[in-house]
Structures are given as C-alpha cells and as structure tokens.
Amino acid sequence: MLSRFVRTMSSFTTRVIPVDPAQFSFKSKNTGEAIIRSTADEAAIDQAVQALRAGEAVGMPTETVYGLAANALSAEAVQKIFAAKNRPQDNPLIVHVSSLAMLEELLPNKTIPPQYIPVLDRFWPGALTIIVPSASIVPSAVTCGQPTVAVRFPSHPVARALIAKCGFPLAAPSANASGRPSPTLASHVYHDLQSRIPLVLDGGPCDVGVESTVLDAVRNPPAILRPGGVTYEDLKPLLPNLQVYQKHFTDKQLELAPTTPGMKYRHYSPDALVVLVEDTVPDFDARCAVELDALRQSHTIAKVGYLRTRSEASPDEADLSVAMGSSADQFAQALFRGLRSLDDQQVDVIFVQGISEEKEGMAVMNRLRKAASRIIAQ
Ligand code: TXA
Ligand code: MG
Numbered sequence: 001m002l003s004r005f006v007r008t009m010s011s012f013t014t015r016v017i018p019v020d021p022a023q024f025s026f027k028s029k030n031t032g033e034a035i036i037r038s039t040a041d042e043a044a045i046d047q048a049v050q051a052l053r054a055g056e057a058v059g060m061p062t063e064t065v066y067g068l069a070a071n072a073l074s075a076e077a078v079q080k081i082f083a084a085k086n087r088p089q090d091n092p093l094i095v096h097v098s099s100l101a102m103l104e105e106l107l108p109n110k111t112i113p114p115q116y117i118p119v120l121d122r123f124w125p126g127a128l129t130i131i132v133p134s135a136s137i138v139p140s141a142v143t144c145g146q147p148t149v150a151v152r153f154p155s156h157p158v159a160r161a162l163i164a165k166c167g168f169p170l171a172a173p174s175a176n177a178s179g180r181p182s183p184t185l186a187s188h189v190y191h192d193l194q195s196r197i198p199l200v201l202d203g204g205p206c207d208v209g210v211e212s213t214v215l216d217a218v219r220n221p222p223a224i225l226r227p228g229g230v231t232y233e234d235l236k237p238l239l240p241n242l243q244v245y246q247k248h249f250t251d252k253q254l255e256l257a258p259t260t261p262g263m264k265y266r267h268y269s270p271d272a273l274v275v276l277v278e279d280t281v282p283d284f285d286a287r288c289a290v291e292l293d294a295l296r297q298s299h300t301i302a303k304v305g306y307l308r309t310r311s312e313a314s315p316d317e318a319d320l321s322v323a324m325g326s327s328a329d330q331f332a333q334a335l336f337r338g339l340r341s342l343d344d345q346q347v348d349v350i351f352v353q354g355i356s357e358e359k360e361g362m363a364v365m366n367r368l369r370k371a372a373s374r375i376i377a378q
Helices: 039-053 075-085 100-104 114-123 157-166 186-193 252-256 284-296 328-344 361-371
Strands: 015-018 024-026 034-036 058-060 067-071 094-096 128-133 148-152 199-202 213-216 223-226 273-277 304-308 320-323 349-353 374-376
Touching: 015 039, 015 186, 024 157, 034 039, 034 157, 039 058, 039 067, 039 157, 039 199, 058 157, 058 186, 067 075, 067 157, 114 128, 186 199, 186 328, 273 284, 273 361, 284 304, 284 349, 284 374, 304 328, 320 328, 328 361
Parallel strands: 015 199, 058 199, 094 148, 128 213, 273 349, 273 374, 304 320, 304 349
Antiparallel strands: 024 034, 058 067, 128 148, 213 223
C-alpha cells in the first residue's frame, strides 16, 4: 500500500495547450494520418508527441472522455500514468491505436479474431473498446498480467492524429484522479492532475461524455463488460447472442477480477453524497424532499444540488439545479460535467433524476449506480 505513495514523482508546471479539432482531416477512414490545416495545431501536436516520445504522460481529448496517455509499449512510461492518477496497480489500461495495422501488432500472430471484423468495420474509429488476446510486446504494466488486452481506435481528430504521429499506441485511462468522475473538459484534467503531468491538449468538451463500451467477444457468448458510447442496441444486430454483464449474467470470477470495469474499485465519485432516484419513481421533487428530511437526521446539509431531466418544481433558492437535457445522449454528455460542477459549488448532496436504460441510458445508469451512496427505486 505504502509503495504507492513513496514512489518519486516529478513536479511539472502543467501547460494546457488549445487545439482545434476542426483543423484536422484524415486521408481515409482507417487511418490516423492527418492533414492539419493550422500551424498552431500542428505545433501543439508536436509538443505532445515530444513529451510522449520522452516517456511522459499527457492529457488528450477523446470523443468519450479525456485520456491520460503514455507510450503503451514502454513499461516505464505506463508507470507514469499509474503514479499521476494514483491508480491501483492491478487495474489494466486501454491501448489506443490509429489503424487496424497498429491493432494487429498487439495480437499474437497479428491476427484479428474474425468475430470482431464486422464490428470494427462498423464502429471504429469510435467509442468501442475490444478485448483481444495480447502479444508479448504489450508490457504487463498495461495488461496487469492478464492474457488479454483492451484496445480502442478513438475517432476524436486530436487523439487520432496524435497516436499516428507518435507511431506507437498510447495506453490511456480516463484522465481523472483515481475514483473521481471522468473528465470531459481539459479544465477537469487540470484540476485533478495539475503539476503531475507536463501538458494537456485542450480540444474542447467531449461529445459522448461517458467512457467507451468494453466488448469482450473472445468469450462466448460475447459480452459488454462496461456499457458506454456504443450502445447494446447498436451492437446487438452484429452479435445476436450479445449479453450485458450484470444485466443478463453475472460471474463470480469476473466479480473478483479488477479487469471488470468498475467492479473492484470505487468510481465516478464526487465529494458530495449522491442520491439516485430511478426513473420509475413518480414524483422526483416530492421524493427528494422526503429523502432530504431523512438525510438531515444524520448529516449536516447546507447546500443541495440536483441533476434533472425535467423541471418539475422550482428548487429552493439556495439549491443548485443542472439541466441534463431531454435525451439519453444529452444526459451522457452532461453527466460528469454536472457532477463536477456541483462539487465545485460545494453542495453536500446531489439528487439525480435517473433515466431509462435504453441506448446511452444504460451507460448513464451504470455510472450513476456506482457513484451513488443511496439508490431510490420505489
Ligand atoms: O472511453 C474510454 O474508454 C476512456 C478513454 C480515455 O479512451 N478510457 C477509459 O479507461 O475509460 P479506464 O482505464 O478508465 O477504463 C478502462 C477499463 C477498466 O475499467 C478496465 O478494467 C477495463 O477497461 N479493462 C482493461 N483491460 C481489460 C482486460 N484485459 N479485460 C477486461 N477489461 C479490461
Ligand atoms: Mg476511468
């Protein structure tokens, strides 16, 4: 335990460098080779490439959430990620590639398992991570000694161009301090990792807002281990037996493994208490009022925050309300930003109006159930 804290860590003046995704275009769907139209953006990418070549960890935007990237083929560089995030050493990382050829390099015999081919054709680049057998080139610092490795080809122009320019794949977990909500703005990364990393590329807000879907189609039947940006409804037509972990099946072995996303470790937690009200509960505001009274028996609560899909009553003047939009994808996009902004305003409790588990709603409710200290279902 102690070894996690005594490891020496350099102190940096963290630079946040703006990049404009609109300045990037790609030679084809299957590559990260970019045409960058502005010299400022080209220079920003070059600075990040330099830091990554020197074995440092840097913050980069992706379409899901910001990632903390380092050379995936260097055990030493990957250690910088664990140190900066204070991430438990047995929680494996996703390797980000910018072409199928780069994926092949990570596989035994350079062979993509055939069941993934139509899936990758449809959803890469994008918010989908696949679990594949791992070749020995991938350091065990990345896989944490598992025989498999998680791989994703992100669609965000900046991430995609950055990986291609490096010429090596980038290991990148979400760029939050371990246990905190994932970052969807460069300022979130700066808040959590300031002075721990040399730079963050600021590509603006993330489109998807929740992490990628983790799909394991090496197991039979194929399973979504973590719901995310690519939905169950999206994948099901291509993988008819598809199951969702914890919804359609559970597995004692998976339960104990740190590889199962979000199982072993506390996740997505703001400082405030989070009370999740499921969407099956009829009157959100009335129910929150009852729960608030009950909470006040045991907690001092000065400030209350709400994440709402619908405005049913005007909240107390001292309360803070964040509108999450009316659709599941809007809710996903605003989720971590909402939790973090209420934390910044030092609310003591956050009541969240849950949504149904359709489409992106499955990922949203998965993250909320992990963040919640209390779930109200009826
Ligand atoms: O959208 C995303 O996936 C973001 C961006 C930065 O790409 N990354 C991300 O990484 O969410 P992270 O480390 O926060 O979550 C990766 C998850 C972990 O929970 C881990 O358990 C799982 O992927 N994972 C990694 N390797 C695995 C493996 N070999 N088998 C099963 N799960 C694995
Ligand atoms: Mg994470």
